[in-house]
Amino acid sequence: xxxxxxxxxxxxxxxxxxxxxxxxxxxxxxxxxxxxxxxxxxxxxxxxxxxxxxxxxxxxxxxxxxxxxxxxxxxxxxxxxxxxxxxxxxxxxxxxxxxxxxxxxxxxxxxxxxxxxxxxxxxxxxxxxxxxxxxxxxxxxxxxxxxxxxxxxxxxxxxxxxxxxxxxxxxxxxxxxx
Amino acid sequence: xxxxxxxxxxxxxxxxxxxxxxxxxxxxxxxxxxxxxxxxxxxxxxxxxxxxxxxxxxxxxxxxxxxxxxxxxxxxxxxxxxxxxxxxxxxxxxxxxxxxxxxxxxxxxxxxxxxxxxxxxxxxxxxxxxxxxxxxxxxxxxxxxxxxxxxxxxxxxxxxxxxxxxxxxxxxxxxxxxxxxxxxxxxxxxxxxxxxxxxxxxxxxxxxxxxxxxxxxxxxxxxxxxxxxxxxxxxxxxxxxxxxxxxxxxxxxxxxxxxxxxxxxxxxxxxxxxxxxxxxxxxxxxxxxxxxxxxxxxxxxxxxxxxxxxxxxx
Numbered sequence: 001x002x003x004x005x006x007x008x009x010x011x012x013x014x015x016x017x018x019x020x021x022x023x024x025x026x027x028x029x030x031x032x033x034x035x036x037x038x039x040x041x042x043x044x045x046x047x048x049x050x051x052x053x054x055x056x057x058x059x060x061x062x063x064x065x066x067x068x069x070x071x072x073x074x075x076x077x078x079x080x081x082x083x084x085x086x087x088x089x090x091x092x093x094x095x096x097x098x099x100x101x102x103x104x105x106x107x108x109x110x111x112x113x114x115x116x117x118x119x120x121x122x123x124x125x126x127x128x129x130x131x132x133x134x135x136x137x138x139x140x141x142x143x144x145x146x147x148x149x150x151x152x153x154x155x156x157x158x159x160x161x162x163x164x165x166x167x168x169x170x171x172x173x174x175x176x177x178x
Numbered sequence: 179x180x181x182x183x184x185x186x187x188x189x190x191x192x193x194x195x196x197x198x199x200x201x202x203x204x205x206x207x208x209x210x211x212x213x214x215x216x217x218x219x220x221x222x223x224x225x226x227x228x229x230x231x232x233x234x235x236x237x238x239x240x241x242x243x244x245x246x247x248x249x250x251x252x253x254x255x256x257x258x259x260x261x262x263x264x265x266x267x268x269x270x271x272x273x274x275x276x277x278x279x280x281x282x283x284x285x286x287x288x289x290x291x292x293x294x295x296x297x298x299x300x301x302x303x304x305x306x307x308x309x310x311x312x313x314x315x316x317x318x319x320x321x322x323x324x325x326x327x328x329x330x331x332x333x334x335x336x337x338x339x340x341x342x343x344x345x346x347x348x349x350x351x352x353x354x355x356x357x358x359x360x361x362x363x364x365x366x367x368x369x370x371x372x373x374x375x376x377x378x379x380x381x382x383x384x385x386x387x388x389x390x391x392x393x394x395x396x397x398x399x400x401x402x403x404x405x406x407x408x409x410x411x412x413x414x415x416x417x418x419x420x421x422x423x424x425x426x427x428x429x430x431x432x433x434x435x436x437x438x439x440x441x442x443x444x445x446x447x448x449x450x451x452x453x454x455x456x457x458x459x460x461x462x463x464x465x466x467x468x469x470x471x472x473x474x475x476x477x478x479x480x481x482x483x484x485x486x487x488x489x490x491x492x
Contacts, residue, residue, distance in 0.1 A: 005244040081247035081283035088333045088446070088477040090325040091285035098332075 008160035010042035010116050012073050015168060017111035020075060020103075028072060029103045030056045031093040038100045041078025044115030045135030046071050046148060047104055056102060058135035060146040068175035071131065071148045072104025073113060107148040108173035114166040116158065123167055127151040137167060144178035223319030224382055224425050225326040228439050229448040229475065238449075247283065252447055252478055254278040284451050284474035287321045289314035293466035307467065314469040315454050320427065322473065327430045330437060333480045338487055342480050347372040350485040357390040357434065357488045365486035366418055369438050374481035376444050381422040382437040387488075388424050390434075391417070434489070440482035448475040 018025060030047075032038060033055040040058065041047070048061040048069035061069035076083050084100035085091040093101035105111070118129075118137040128140040129149030140147060149169040158164035240251045256277050292310050299306070334350040335342050342349050351368055353361045369376050415422045420438075425431050439445055451472040458467040477483065 007245050081245060081249060081281075082285050085283040085285075086281050086476070088329045088480070089281070089283045090322070090329055090473065090475040091283045 006161070008158065009164065010044055010077055011114075011166075012044040012075050012105070013114040013166070015112040015114055017109065018105060018113060026106045026109055027075070027103050028106065029101055030054075032078060032100045032102065033057045034099075036078070038078035038084050038098075041074060041100075041102060041135070042117055043074055043077050043080075044117040045074050046107070046117075046131035046137065047074050047102070047135060048072065056104065059133040060131045060148065063144050063146060063175055063177070065177060068146055068177075071107040071146055071173060073107060073115065073171065074102050074104045074135075076102045078102060105171075106173070107171045109171060111171050112152055112168065113149075113171055114156075114168045116164055116166055118155075118167040123151045123154040123169075125151055125154060129169055137169070143176075145176050147172055147174040147176060220313060220316040220320075221426055222316065223323050224423050224427070224431075225322045225448065225475070226319070227423050228326070228380060228382065229442050229445060231448045231450045231453070231473070231475075233453060234449045234451055239451075248451055248472075248474070249284070250282045250447075250449060250474060251279050252282060252476075254280065254478060280476060280478050282447055282449065282474040282476045284449075284472055286470055286472050287318045288470035289317060289468050291466055291468040293464060296460075296463050296465055299465070307465075311456055311467060311469065318454060318469060318471060320430075322475075323425075323427060323430055326475070327437075329475075329477055330483050330485070333477045333483055334485055338485075342372075344480045345372045345374065347481075349480075349483065350487075352487045352489050354489055355491050357387065359394055361488060362436070363418065365436060365484075365488075366420075366438070368484040368486060369440065369481070372481045374444075374479070376440040376479075376481055378418075378420045378438045378484070379441040379444075380439050381417075381420055382431055382439070383422055383424055384428045384431045384433055384435075385424055385426050386428060386433045387431075387435065388415075388422070391415075432487075434487060436486050436488075438484040438486070440479070444479055445482035446476050446478040449473065 014020075020027070030049060032041065033050050033053050036055075036057055041056075045058060046060060047056040047058055048071050049055065050057045050061070051067070051069070056072070056074075060071050063069075078084065078100050080102075082091055083102050084098060087098075093099040115137060117135060119132065121139050123139065127150070128147050129137045129151065130140045130145045130147060132138050137149060149171055151167070151169050153168040155165050155167055158166050234250065238250060239248050242249055254277070256275070259271070259273060262271075292307070292314075294307075331350075333342070334340065335348075338350050338352045339348060340350060341347065349368055349372065351365070353365050355361050366378055369378050415424075422436075431437065451474065452470075454469060454471045456467060456469050458465070460466075
């Protein structure tokens, strides 16, 4: 027997300052870029708008001397039923075309968040966070990057399941240029 | 209504409710309401005429293990193998029963949120809030229609000449020679030619294409209809025994194209978990409102739609 997937396997949870659809929240609903497989997008991951397609891609994007993408923490999974539908359903950005549209919370807002999407590591309070190309959070080491979080309480066991860990952090947006 | 309490209410109730208090929201004289210059033609949605929506409640939803997104599971008529002739003493072939189902997912469509200082609102002679809210509803219906056309095109294989996987038939066809009576009659054969043998229940056509029908002579359409065309132009017409729905949304229904749909029970389902609703809030001197709805719809039977593109003779 296997354990069926649960709705809390991947999640972005607002601890302080973030609550979906509240007037003070700056969110953004954007189509997934055609290069992104919907199944690879999990709630709590980091995405950015591709400068060419203007659609969401995983990670923080490429940083240069004059360009740094705004980063977003995704609230839905890329395969959630309100993001993308079975064939010929009328949900999603383009029904039948199987293009999903997810909502992300801009990381430059003051909020304390929990995410299930982070790389294994040591996360102590004050550690600076960046996003890998797969959209998962990780500790900042060196070089040019967009800092998008500061660890607060670090890793904890999810309230929903002993088998799931969450990383608690404060969202920021601060580009570091080389 | 409390001045600071958000409330969800119908479009008409919005107007009445806002007007019911006397805090600077004075209704303009009725004769002024409609005196403004329109810049864009809008219309109600055609999806709701092709597939009438069915209101549902939480009791109708099917609970899932892995998600709390609303879902309704629909059952489809099972296929049945043909009967065969056999000699005496023959056992029947076995067929274990398995049914077919499809899921209907739900999504939200919403307008932008409009907000304004009520004192500035007073300077408009037209009721700009009513105009914006009316147009927002129609814009939401346009989004429904847009999704429906995308779904239809996908169900038809995405391009003219494509074979629909589920039916094995070509249901998006090009008809050469323009819109003549003979060609339109030819296009009516597309849907009934699938193995499901469904009949066309309605046609969807834009307001440019329908004007080609007006060119038909008396000997093509018959005396009464030709006279009606001449005197009254087009309206929603019953031609060839089917209802033609005329839309101005040429970006969705291209010129020289007709979509055909079967009866709703052969086509799919359209459900409203929360039909078009106006949310309005007023705090002190600021008023804001937006419209939203939660709908789910799906083409459950790809044999129930067809598309004909009328192209000129090469």
